[in-house]
Amino acid sequence: MSDVKRVPLMLMDEKGSKYLIIPTQEMSEIKGIGVVDSERLMKEPFGSKIEISGKVYMILEASLLDILANIKRGPQWIMAKDSAQILVGCGIGPGSKVLEIGTGSGALTIVLAYYVGPEGKVVTYEYNEKNARLASRNLDQAGLTHIVEINVGEAADCNSVGEFDTVVMDVPQPWDLLDISCKALKPSGHFCAYVPTMNQVEQTIRALRESGFIETRAVENLQREIVVGKGGTRPSFEMLGHTGYITVGRKMGR
Numbered sequence: 183m184s185d186v187k188r189v190p191l192m193l194m195d196e197k198g199s200k201y202l203i204i205p206t207q208e209m210s211e212i213k214g215i216g217v218v219d220s221e222r223l224m225k226e227p228f229g230s231k232i233e234i235s236g237k238v239y240m241i242l243e244a245s246l247l248d249i250l251a252n253i254k255r256g257p258q259w260i261m262a263k264d265s266a267q268i269l270v271g272c273g274i275g276p277g278s279k280v281l282e283i284g285t286g287s288g289a290l291t292i293v294l295a296y297y298v299g300p301e302g303k304v305v306t307y308e309y310n311e312k313n314a315r316l317a318s319r320n321l322d323q324a325g326l327t328h329i330v331e332i333n334v335g336e337a338a339d340c341n342s343v344g345e346f347d348t349v350v351m352d353v354p355q356p357w358d359l360l361d362i363s364c365k366a367l368k369p370s371g372h373f374c375a376y377v378p379t380m381n382q383v384e385q386t387i388r389a390l391r392e393s394g395f396i397e398t399r400a401v402e403n404l405q406r407e408i409v410v411g412k413g414g415t416r417p418s419f420e421m422l423g424h425t426g427y428i429t430v431g432r433k434m435g436r
């Protein structure tokens with residue numbers, strides 16, 4: 183059996199700068215380092231040190247946050263603080279089947295695929311070809327392509343019936359896609375829309391209630407980093423004031 187690790191890994195230099203290494207390539211051109219023999223790197227144990235061109239790097243397994251920090255950005259993407267809340271709020275875990283509408287850069291798709299794992303499935307719709315290509319590249323880099331089916335097209339064309347545990351959407355008018363969501367969900371399945379304005383929250387929740395969804399609610403998730411210094415530990419002055427609202431409901435059995 184090969185002793186090569188087939189998971190994304192990170193090189194971290196002494197200043198804490200990190201560089202993602204994709205496991206499938208033999209030689210990788212890494213911006214800021216140069217050409218590295220990734221096959222050789224993958225044989226080294228995690229936590230060990232390696233010298234490349236006179237500089238010392240620690241070899242780490244890439245975390246999901248490392249992978250997300252390295253994706254190519256297109257449309258505004260959902261940050262980890264919010265995707266974590268979506269996972270827990272919608273009961274998404276190993277084996278879950280998730281329908282996603284609005285793939286965008288694929289940041290949420292990566293998180294969903296990472297957690298549903300090989301026993302689960304993420305089916306995602308994106309009508310902008312350029313964004314679908316970008317998301318596909320990002321998923322490939324994360325090593326998660328096999329868990330995701332990307333459909334390049336309008337989500338309204340989805341004709342799935344009772345197949346999904348969760349429907350998640352990041353589109354401007356989620357209420358227009360409630361019918362297909364309702365059809366696609368299993369009874370008691372979770373619906374989630376990620377929207378940036380209160381007006382959208384209100385319209386989504388009203389439409390969910392009119393369609394018979396239960397446990398409808400919206401949350402905002404604020405996250406503040408703590409700067410740790412001896413005797414002066416305090417919250418960071420830089421806090422992202424607003425991202426989006428997580429708006430959820432559950433389908434009744436009918």
Ligand SMILES: C[S@@+](CC[C@H](N)C(=O)[O-])C[C@H]1O[C@@H](n2cnc3c(N)ncnc32)[C@H](O)[C@@H]1O
Pocket residue numbers: 257258259260283284285286287288289290291307308309310313335336337338352353354
């Ligand atoms: C804000 S982005 C999604 C970002 C994504 N959640 C992420 O974390 O990277 C919204 C995406 O939805 C797509 N979109 C909007 N309405 C759609 C629809 N009805 N069917 C398919 N895609 C749609 C847009 O083209 C855009 O790429």
